[in-house]
Amino acid sequence: MIFIDLVRLEQRVELSWKEKAAAALLDVRAATTSDDRKKVLTKHASLWAEVKHHLAGASTGKCWYCETRDVRSDAAVDHFRPKSKVEESPEHEGYWWLAFDFRNYRYCCTFCNSTRVDRVGGSRGGKQTHFPLLNPEDRVFEEGDIAVERPMLLDPIRATDPALLYFREDGVPEPRYGGEKGLRASKSIEIYHLNHTELVEARLETLNRVRELISLGRRYYDSWLLDGSDEPAFESVIAQLKKLCAPGAEYSAAVRDLVKGYRDSEHTWIDQVF
Ligand SMILES: [Zn+2]
CATH class of the missing domain: 1.10.287 (Helix Hairpins)
Known part of the structure; x- marks a missing residue:
């Protein structure tokens, strides 16, 4: 994992895209049921694909989580806070209000993003709709201040997060520190599947x-x-x-x-x- 300066990156995003994203947010806010909201998210799904090249450019085409550059596969735009469902909180309907927020996007490979089983090591990983918190009791359910949440997963846009991972000489990742920092690193290794054989x-x-x-x-x-x-x-x-x-x-x-x-x-x- 390397640090990505998302603030600087966001400045390169075209104003026309930001206007479309703002209109899409109004659209999803207007949805009155969960099903309607999902339909609106699907309707505007091309929006995050439209800025994928900006995200890829920030890492010279590497996955922000595992640093793999696979030119022959379609990388994904991960919604760091999942947009329509949260695995760790079954009653949560997703951080739908961040679906069109550029700051919630992370460029990643299919192995980090989707469920995959390691046929050799037997582990299973892939972020999908996972978003564990260190303080689950403070999880935000409605459009509001997400700063109260303390995400468990390491985030490439946080300057101190990448260094919480340590890589051994045999290429295996492990937590660099103990305590809470170590917990965040080990959970990230598991969910991003950074130890896939x-x-x-x-x-x-x-x-x-x-x-x-x-x-x-x-x-x-x-x-x-x-x-x-x-x-x-x-x-x-x-x-x-x-x-x-x-x-x-x-x-x-x-x-x-x-x-x-x-x-x-x-x-x-x-x-x-x-
Ligand atoms: Zn990856």
């Missing part, structure tokens, strides 16, 4: 590439220090590592955790790759 393997493949580069870098660094030889090769290694650590690179959070583990007083060059 195929995803862990893809992450590990990237980490293995990083390990090879670090090993090369260490070797080139020694000769570069000694007599300046291997400079082009050393530069190339640093450039490649920089690319892999950049926020736009796949699995960059895991890469950064791995690279940080190699920092030591002897190999200060590793600091340059961040």
Whole structure:
């Protein structure tokens, strides 16, 4: 997971879209029954697809939750607060008033968004209509101030949330901290299915590439220090590592955790790759 500056992103959204979203909100507010409301949401469902390219652009096409970039699959626009149903609160009719609110959109892959079973590991995940709270007694049911809610799930638009996940050297995610922060991380791993075997393997493949580069870098660094030889090769290694650590690179959070583990007083060059 990487931080997404949604406020800045929202500034790029066309005024014409915002006007359509405002009209759709009036439409859904006017619905008098739950069924009518669902029909109105369906009628305007093309609206969130219309801004998908903006959301994708903010992460260079990566899923905001798992950092996978799959150019051959249709990524989804997840409503962070589900629009028509909440799994953890059966009587809730969804945060329908946020259905056309750009700030409620998160760009994500089908594995993070939909229910999938991990055939190898046996786990089941996918966000769907999940929205657990740390304070379920304060859940908001009607259009109003959602700031009282304390979401359990890690949210890419919150600057401190991505770092609550830690990635082990084998690509498996786990909570970085204990307590409430750890609870939020472990629940997010489960619901976004961040420990799905195929995803862990893809992450590990990237980490293995990083390990090879670090090993090369260490070797080139020694000769570069000694007599300046291997400079082009050393530069190339640093450039490649920089690319892999950049926020736009796949699995960059895991890469950064791995690279940080190699920092030591002897190999200060590793600091340059961040
Ligand atoms: Zn994903």
